[in-house]
Each structure stands twice: as C-alpha cells, then as structure tokens.
Amino acid sequence: MIPLRDNIASRRPPIVTVIIIILNAWVFFTSALNHPVIFARILYKYGLIPARITKLILTGAPFSLEDLLPFVTSTFFHGNLWHLISNMWILWLFGDNVEDRMGHLRFLIFYLLCGAIAGLTHIAFNPLLSMPVVGASGAIAGVMGAYFVLFPTARIITLIPSVFILPLFVHVPAVVYLFLWFVTQLYYGTAYSVIGGTAVSGVAWWAHVGGFVGGVLLNRFFIKKRYYY
Secondary structure (H helix, E strand, O other): OEEEEEOOOOOOOOHHHHHHHHHHHHHHHHHHOOOHHHHHHHHHHHOEOHHHHHHHHHHOOOOOHHHHOHHHHHHHOOOOHHHHHHHHHHHHHHHHHHHHHHOHHHHHHHHHHHHHHHHHHHHHHOOOOOOOEOOOHHHHHHHHHHHHHHOOOOEEEEEEOOOOOOOEEEEEEHHHHHHHHHHHHHHHHHHHHHHOOHHHHOOOHHHHHHHHHHHHHHHHHOOOOOOOO
C-alpha cells in the first residue's frame, strides 16, 4: 500500500518539515555525486555504527562530540535516491500536521530526539554491527507515532497497485494504516534478527520500531497546550 495524502489540512505552513526535506536532499546530492569510494567514506564517517558505540560502552571510554554526532548526522544521509524519496514523501505526508500541533521549534527537537531513540534501539538489537546505518526513517517513524496518537481518525488515501486490474484508491483510517505499518516493522525486525539482522535485510527495522514507540510516548510533552481546530 502506497500512502498518497491525508484528509487533514495543516493550519500553518510546515516550515521545519520543508527545511528538513531540503537539507536531506542537499546532503544526498552533494555527497552521492562524489566517487563511490568517497561516498562510502562519508557514510562511514557520518553514519551510526553500532559496534563503535558498543566498544566505547564496554571499555568505559568517554564519549566525545564526534562519537555522539552520528545520532544526528546519520538521519540526514541516505544510501540511494529511492531511499531519500520514499523517506521524504512520508515525512511530507505526516510531518505537516504533527508540526502544526507542536509548533516549529518543538517539532524540530521532537524529530531529532526520535531519531536518536531510533539509533539507540538499532544499537541495542545490533550491538556488533560494523556497517553504518543512515536515513531519516527512524526520526520519521517518531513523527508517524505522534500522528498515530494525535490524528487517529484521519483518513489516509492509499494506492493499492495491481497487475491484473486497475489500481485501487482506498481511504484507510490513520490508526489502522499506522498500526499495520508498525506491526510489519516489528515482524520483520524479529524475523531478520533470527537470521542475521540488518546485515541480511539491509533495513534497520528496529530503528523504525524504536522511533515509532518514542513518538507515541513522547509526543504529549511537545504538543502545544492551546490548539484550536
């Protein structure tokens, strides 16, 4: 199912959401246009590498700013163009309404915090992984978790492609769509953990799970006290 749009219009321009999308696109194109070897080095420098964090924890070594920055920088890098487009589309779909409820600055802090929680969850389930994880999907999962709580009755216009018949456009309640999405992430996270985790699937399923749960639990601390429909 491909979500196309929702039926709730935001009252104010989603300034932070747009800025995040522009930054992600700028970071991708300025880094991906380099030689593949250089691009790989960039991802290893700015991506989040679980084994590196695990080593610091086990040795009791102090964390430097350089060690902590990937919890933020990794959310602005993407491995390929489709990775970027799919993530930014979901952020655009759900981010405007959540930003509307939180306000610009609170939404930015919430977004980055969910990204960090997603990174920590990924490390917890893949502590020895030496491959860098990059992408905004963990932070966006937090936005989806907030949307799940704040707009459960919203309708998501969803495209169901079909080879044999015309594509179907279905209005799915947000609470149903997002719950099914979360269960899917949980299922694949559990399944791939048994056979090798992210190294096999190439997707940080547990980062999605952690980000979503973080968004569900933390959104109440960021929404405006006064909000009028």
